[in-house]
Amino acid sequence: MGMPLQAPMEISFDYTRSLGPVLGPFMTALAERRILGSRGSDGRVHAPAIEYDPVTFEPLTELVEVASTGTVLSWSWMPDPFDGQPLDRPFAWALILLDGADTPMLHAVDAGSPENISTGMRVQARWAAARTGSIRDIECFAEPGEPDEPGERVEPVTMVTTPIRLRYQHSASPQESAYLRALAEGRLVAQRCPACTKVYLPPRGACPTCGVPTEEEVELTGTATVTTFCIVNVPFPGQRTKPPYVYASIVVDGTDIPMLHLILGCPADEVRMGMRVEAVWKPQEQWGMSPENIDHFRPADEPDAPFESYAHHL
Amino acid sequence: MKLQAAVLGTGQTHHTTRRTDVSIAGLCREAIDRAMADAETSWDQIDAVVLGKAPDLFEGVMMPELFLADAIGATGKPLLRVHTAGSVGGATGIVASSLVRSGVHKRVLAIAFEKQSESNAMWALSINPPFTMPLGAGAGGYFAPHMRAYIRRSGAPQHIGAMVAVKDRRNGSRNPFAHLRQPDITMESVQASPMLWDPIRMDETCPSSDGACAMVIGDVAAAKASSRPVAWIHATAMRTEATFFAGKDHVNPQAGRDAAAALWKDAGITDPLKEIDAAEIYVPFSWFEPMWLENLGFAPDGTGWKLTEAGDTEIGGRLPVNPSGGVMCSNPIGASGLLRFAEAAMQVMGRAGDHQVPDARKALGHAYGGGSQFFSMWVVGAAPLA
Amino acid sequence: MEVAVIGFAQAPNQRHGQTTTNGVEMLVPLFQELLTSRGLSRKDIGFWCSGSSDYLAGRAFSFVTAVDAIGAWPPTMESHVEMDAAWALYEAWVKLLTGEADTALVYGFGKSSAGNLRRVMALQLDPYLVAPLWPDSVSIAALQARLGMQAGLWSEKEMADVAVRSRAAALSNPAAQISGHVNVEDLLSQPFVADPLRAHDCAPITDGAAAVLLATGDRARELCERPAWITGFAHRVDTQNIGLRDLTTSVSAAKAAADANVDGIDVAEIHAPFTHQDILLRNAMGLDSSVVMNPSGGALCGNPMFAAGLARIGSAATEIMAGRAGRALGHATSGPALQQNLVCVLEGR
Structure with a gap:
């Protein structure tokens, strides 16, 4: 059967976060090179400002400015930074108790090497050159230097944008891999569940009614019946076909389950429930290990299937 | 004798496309503060918290209940995070009620939210892993073919979808928290709206909302101590089937039928149409009203649309459906199910304001999710189950 | 019931x-x-x-x-x-x-x-104040480890002892990813992954x-x-804000253990993805030296995310079902630096 197929996958989105009455002023202050804490129900100052007290759960509304200098309470060393971390060279993560605060914050310290950092060390925020009202406005902490010049006042910050990009190695199941390898050879191959004998396209790592993998391969010709459909008139992100077009639930002959596919080759308003269709493959040079090798289905020159023949697939 | 539990109070946010005035914590807290006040409950009385929401990718936070622990009053207490796709709001209410009905906890806070404007739900739902077909049709495109199948099977006239939309949006105009409030909507305006996923028109679809819903569920002692009416939980039911399988009935899924049958049995209900006074049913596209009326057993197969057409599902009808306006008016996905459950409770507590169904004694809350495969529902009553 | x-x-x-x-x-x-x-x-x-x-x-x-x-x-x-x-x-x-x-x-x-995994887990952190810096899970645990070392609660040798004990125990666990006889000196001669943590201090x-x-x-x-038989089952969550917690102990683990009543435990299966957390949790839950710790080898010998906590309870139950223990506890943790903790106490009769 061969090894299961794998391929890289990236997910990426710039999240837009609204800040509200506590984090908004906190981020605004950062853009002005100032750090705000919030006073907890017990009178302690927490910097960065937090929205709710961890003991009383009361909203914390009193904001208090603290210093941008502080003391390292604990640290760890990051020899090989990950994407997105504050520094792209080795650095320390540290819990830093800012002067004027009662509880520490987590941030990076640009220490160069682990020999240059210790608990009790004094540090000062190093501000990013361009500040937008984000925790990243503090580039990192470092040995204290000149006192900060207060930054210019900015318009209140109400939103922050946070890009999140993650990479994964995606794996296909053994059954799906066999199906994909057949597709790369121009063959459409389903598998039968050994328990209920239903034929699944694509094949399954577990038959969803029996909980066992599908096994016996069933070669298909690619003719099919439209069971039901919709006409897509709306554009949306990632769309590959210009609307209007038909997106249909079809049952490929020899299988026992509908799949969703595109119907082209006739005006959208001529597609019918029960219409017979056939697979249209992309040109062979475009084939890969992909279900997209079948570009779409088109009307077959056959009479419509009677309703009773596909009603149990609706 | 099984232990009983009751909804002591509910709360929800104002729902809208972008709640840019609050953080995620602030959004949750707005609903929680209202629920705690409505339930006459203080933080020291809450002994567990259950949070529900749909995929973490919507907000880009992995298990957000962890960073929200202080905001949702969970710190120092047991905290559970439920995720059962679109049915999650309902599942959240059911898990919270189980914590009480098991005798393990006395007062539980349930909170469900979605802040969809942090990302784009369409993006999060349409991530296309390698080796799979790209999503060909968008959100409504998954369900639209099943509505066509329903219409074919039942012979329902085309205007039923528009009738539901008009009713729900008008109901929503009576609900101060609803996202879409359209008192002037008409059959003509719905039928003139663009056909997005034929047979679904734009005005027959739900909005995308930011919002949250919370409720406090208490044991019998807490319910009896309440100075205000409570909503007694008569029965709950959850059922699951696979997304796709050979022989799946996409129009009238077996999991929904089975859940409803178990629900009515446990609630001692033999004729739901007669005995249920108000129903909050998860209807994200208007055509789902007649489909779920059949799936839930309010009408024989193929006839749900007749209840809609006869006006039976309007406030004042035989079975008011979605007097709050329902999902058609507000859809913060993770919270939508708990909103249905809370609105059902509000009806039997007599606290539904301008969308109150007069003398509602028993109400249904319903949610579903995934490819019509996860179902959660409950029946609440003004009096304890006899 | x-x-x-x-x-x-x-x-x-x-x-x-x-x-x-x-x-x-x-x-x-x-x-x-x-x-x-x-x-x-x-x-x-x-x-x-x-x-x-x-x-x-x-x-x-x-x-x-x-x-x-x-x-x-x-x-x-x-x-x-x-x-x-x-x-x-x-x-x-x-x-x-x-x-x-x-x-x-x-x-x-x-x-x-x-x-x-280390980077993905950063998404559990506060999305406004912390996650945008992408602090990874191992680095956060390392901050916790140093705090305890500074307070004299554990040493790098005691942490290595936990790794030695765990790997030896895992020899009897066919599902384990890591097992074997190692000695403390060899482990301590290895480089840091995230000073003060070495590879043996971190779950694979x-x-x-x-x-x-x-x-x-x-x-x-x-x-x-x-x-x-489940005789006690409790869980608690702490604030996530690691600046507001005493990271050298675990309030939530202590509360969960007290609620579940861990008196008289023979065997404990603790979900500690880092060696210092094994010591921290034992102290927080009040388990004395007579308690057999992690006969499966624990999470340090295999830590399938979202299953490892359940596996601890299953492993503890196995000790009871096999008649090797009369009273056992299974523990699970979640969130940065042991934010959330669960204790299940099981008993044979």
């Missing part, structure tokens, strides 16, 4: 499992093994409950396909938590106590290797799955010769 663990199975803990992120390939044989061991079929199960994470898989609704492994036909009573499956076990325990089912199958799965990256069977009263007695 009495509820007992009557069965446990786990997939081999592997660095790169031959599985999809849906876990189906691990779960199908696991369910078969577990059900067969008690003469049950999947249709006998009253309630299914699972734990997993979309961010581990990199896409929304990743748990949905796992339902295929159940073979959910006719439709089943089923639920899911976006947490370690130890909390799914709690939901199932509660469900059985309500009387709505008399058996439950609880499972968790995680393909931790699909993404950069593990693909895996675990499943536990629960049954009530007579049903449990009928299916299992020596059920592991």
Whole structure:
């Protein structure tokens, strides 16, 4: 059967976060090179400002400015930074108790090497050159230097944008891999569940009614019946076909389950429930290990299937 | 004798496309503060918290209940995070009620939210892993073919979808928290709206909302101590089937039928149409009203649309459906199910304001999710189950 | 109502499992093994409950396909938590106590290797103040480890002792990813991964799955010769803000242990993904030196995300069911630096 197929996958989105009455002023202050804490129900100052007290759960509304200098309470060393971390060279993560605060914050310290950092060390925020009202406005902490010049006042910050990009190695199941390898050879191959004998396209790592993998391969010709459909008139992100077009639930002959596919080759308003269709493959040079090798289905020159023949697939 | 539990109070946010005035914590807290006040409950009385929401990718936070622990009053207490796709709001209410009905906890806070404007739900739902077909049709495109199948099977006239939309949006105009409030909507305006996923028109679809819903569920002692009416939980039911399988009935899924049958049995209900006074049913596209009326057993197969057409599902009808306006008016996905459950409770507590169904004694809350495969529902009553 | 663990199975803990992120390939044989061991079929199960994470898989609704492994036909009573499956076990325990089912199958799965696990876990942190810096899970644990070292609560040698003990214990656990006889000197001669943590201080990256069977009263007695009765089950969460917590102990673990009543425990299966957390948790839960710690080797020898906590409870129950312990506890943790903790106390009769 061969090894299961794998391929890289990236997910990426710039999240837009609204800040509200506590984090908004906190981020605004950062853009002005100032750090705000919030006073907890017990009178302690927490910097960065937090929205709710961890003991009383009361909203914390009193904001208090603290210093941008502080003391390292604990640290760890990051020899090989990950994407997105504050520094792209080795650095320390540290819990830093800012002067004027009662509880520490987590941030990076640009220490160069682990020999240059210790608990009790004094540090000062190093501000990013361009500040937008984000925790990243503090580039990192470092040995204290000149006192900060207060930054210019900015318009209140109400939103922050946070890009999140993650990479994964995606794996296909053994059954799906066999199906994909057949597709790369121009063959459409389903598998039968050994328990209920239903034929699944694509094949399954577990038959969803029996909980066992599908096994016996069933070669298909690619003719099919439209069971039901919709006409897509709306554009949306990632769309590959210009609307209007038909997106249909079809049952490929020899299988026992509908799949969703595109119907082209006739005006959208001529597609019918029960219409017979056939697979249209992309040109062979475009084939890969992909279900997209079948570009779409088109009307077959056959009479419509009677309703009773596909009603149990609706 | 099984232990009983009751909804002591509910709360929800104002729902809208972008709640840019609050953080995620602030959004949750707005609903929680209202629920705690409505339930006459203080933080020291809450002994567990259950949070529900749909995929973490919507907000880009992995298990957000962890960073929200202080905001949702969970710190120092047991905290559970439920995720059962679109049915999650309902599942959240059911898990919270189980914590009480098991005798393990006395007062539980349930909170469900979605802040969809942090990302784009369409993006999060349409991530296309390698080796799979790209999503060909968008959100409504998954369900639209099943509505066509329903219409074919039942012979329902085309205007039923528009009738539901008009009713729900008008109901929503009576609900101060609803996202879409359209008192002037008409059959003509719905039928003139663009056909997005034929047979679904734009005005027959739900909005995308930011919002949250919370409720406090208490044991019998807490319910009896309440100075205000409570909503007694008569029965709950959850059922699951696979997304796709050979022989799946996409129009009238077996999991929904089975859940409803178990629900009515446990609630001692033999004729739901007669005995249920108000129903909050998860209807994200208007055509789902007649489909779920059949799936839930309010009408024989193929006839749900007749209840809609006869006006039976309007406030004042035989079975008011979605007097709050329902999902058609507000859809913060993770919270939508708990909103249905809370609105059902509000009806039997007599606290539904301008969308109150007069003398509602028993109400249904319903949610579903995934490819019509996860179902959660409950029946609440003004009096304890006899 | 009495509820007992009557069965446990786990997939081999592997660095790169031959599985999809849906876990189906691990779960199908696991369910078969577990059900067969008690003469049950999947249709006998009253309630299914699972734990997993979309961010581990990199896409929304990743748990949905796992339902295929159940073979959910006719439709089943089923639920899911976006947490370690130890909390799914709690939901199932509660469900059985309500009387709505008399058996439950609880499972968790995680393909931790699909993404950069340390970096993915940064997304658990406050999305405004912390996560934008991408602090990884190992670095945060390292800050905690140093605080305890500074306070004299543990030393790097004592941390290495935990690794030595765990790996030796794992020799008897066929599912373990790491096992063997090592000595402290060799471990301490290795470089830091995240000073003060070395590789042996950190749980490996593990693909895996675990499943536990629960049954009530007579049903449990009928299916299992020596059920592991649940006598205490409690969990708590702390604030996430690591600046506001005393990271050298765990308030939530201490509270959960007190609520579940861990007096008289013979064996403890602790979910400590870092060596110092093994010591921290033992102290916080008040377990004395007579308690046998992690006979399975624990998470340091295999840490399948979202299944490892459940596996601790399953391993503790196995000690009872096999007659090797009279009273055992299983523990699970979640969140940065032990934010959330769960304790399940089991007893043989």
